[in-house]
Each structure stands twice: as C-alpha cells, then as structure tokens.
Amino acid sequence: MRKLAAVTTAALLLPAAAHADSGGPDLVGSLAQMxxxxxxxxxxxxxxxxxxxKLMKMPQGKSAGYIRVVETKHLAPxxxxxxxxxxxxxxLLSNxxxxxxxxxxxxMLEEIEVVEEKSAAALIPGQLRKKLEALAGGLPRKEAPLGQLGKSGGFA
Structure with a gap:
C-alpha cells in the first residue's frame, strides 16, 4: 500500500517538476501542499x-439487563x-x-411460531423460477439446477 502511494506521488510530481524550470509558478510546492x-x-x-x-457502538450479546428485544419487523417508515x-x-409491541x-x-414460548429458514430455491417466486428454468434449459448443463446451493454458498 505504501509502495502504491509512493509511486502515485512520484508520478504526479515528475511532470510538475519538469515544467517548474520554465519560469512558471511553483507547481511542485503547490502540488505537495495539495x-x-x-x-x-x-x-x-x-x-x-x-x-x-467506538462511542456509538451498542453492547450486543447477552447483557445483564432484564429487557431484551427478541425481534423487530419493520412494516413501513x-x-x-x-x-x-x-x-x-x-x-408484542407496536412502534x-x-x-x-x-x-x-x-x-407461553410455544405460542411464538418458529419459522424455519427457507432455501434459496424457495425464495424465488414460482413463475420466475419456471421462466429461468426454461431459459436455462436451452443452455448446456454444466452446473447444478437453479436454486440448489451447496453448504459453501456456491453451486453444488
């Protein structure tokens, strides 16, 4: 990173130094000041x-207090x-x-419905998935079908 800064500074100063001898204003000094x-x-x-x-960071994780926001769902501004x-x-509060x-x-804790995370394929609407599969059907097949992701986050 320092080498890049030194090369950039030298590249900027060399043309200015060449024109400084022509009696013009002190370009090298102005460039260095800038x-x-x-x-x-x-x-x-x-x-x-x-x-x-550092100053605005809110403490996260398990705190010693008795109040904890479990989840917030934004509905509108x-x-x-x-x-x-x-x-x-x-x-359940309305803000x-x-x-x-x-x-x-x-x-009861059982009243809170636990929603499982959806797979990537479930996030794509049905009609859009069909169109994408139809488009991909004409292409040579080199990768996994649309929406089947591996554990690493890439295509399986």
Whole structure:
C-alpha cells in the first residue's frame, strides 16, 4: 500500500517538476501542499469514523439487563412490530410515530411460531423460477439446477 502511494506521488510530481524550470509558478510546492492537505483531511475523517464507531457502538450479546428485544419487523417508515422479552414474559409491541403501544402479551414460548429458514430455491417466486428454468434449459448443463446451493454458498 505504501509502495502504491509512493509511486502515485512520484508520478504526479515528475511532470510538475519538469515544467517548474520554465519560469512558471511553483507547481511542485503547490502540488505537495495539495497532497499533504488531502492526506491530512482523509486522516481526520478516518479518525472521526473510528471514534464514532467506538462511542456509538451498542453492547450486543447477552447483557445483564432484564429487557431484551427478541425481534423487530419493520412494516413501513416509522412503523414496526417488536417482540420484547421482559423478565421472562414476551410482549408484542407496536412502534409508530405516535408512540409505543402494547398489542398482546404472549404467555407461553410455544405460542411464538418458529419459522424455519427457507432455501434459496424457495425464495424465488414460482413463475420466475419456471421462466429461468426454461431459459436455462436451452443452455448446456454444466452446473447444478437453479436454486440448489451447496453448504459453501456456491453451486453444488
């Protein structure tokens, strides 16, 4: 990375140095000042980005508190449903621009329906999958059928 920066700086300074002898303005000094200012500004931005990330970071994972947001489902701008665990009880809350309101208190954990993750093939709508398979049917077959992914994330 440093070599790339040195090569880039040298490539920028060499043409300026060749024209500096012609009696024109001090191009090398101006170019060096511009590059130095740019490096300083980018450095300040990166430092502020790092500090903002450290200061604004919310603690994640298991916390010592008794309130935990289990899931949030955004419905529209400024409108969402939240499932919150408070002291072992589950509450379904509505969050909107007007405020937060209780919809239902879920008594048992069994009442919460656990939705299994869908495979990649199930995420593609039926009609689109048929059209894609029809398009792929005319091509020579080198890979697995559409939507059959391996555990590594690539085609099996």
């Amino acid at each position: 590059v130095g200012s740019l490096i300083l500004v980018i450095g300040i931005i990166l430092i502020l980005y790092y500090l903002a990330g 400024k409108k969402s449903l939240m499932l919150v665990e408070v002291g072992g009880e589950y509450l 909107s621009g007007e405020g937060v309101s209780l919809i239902k208190q879920v008594e």
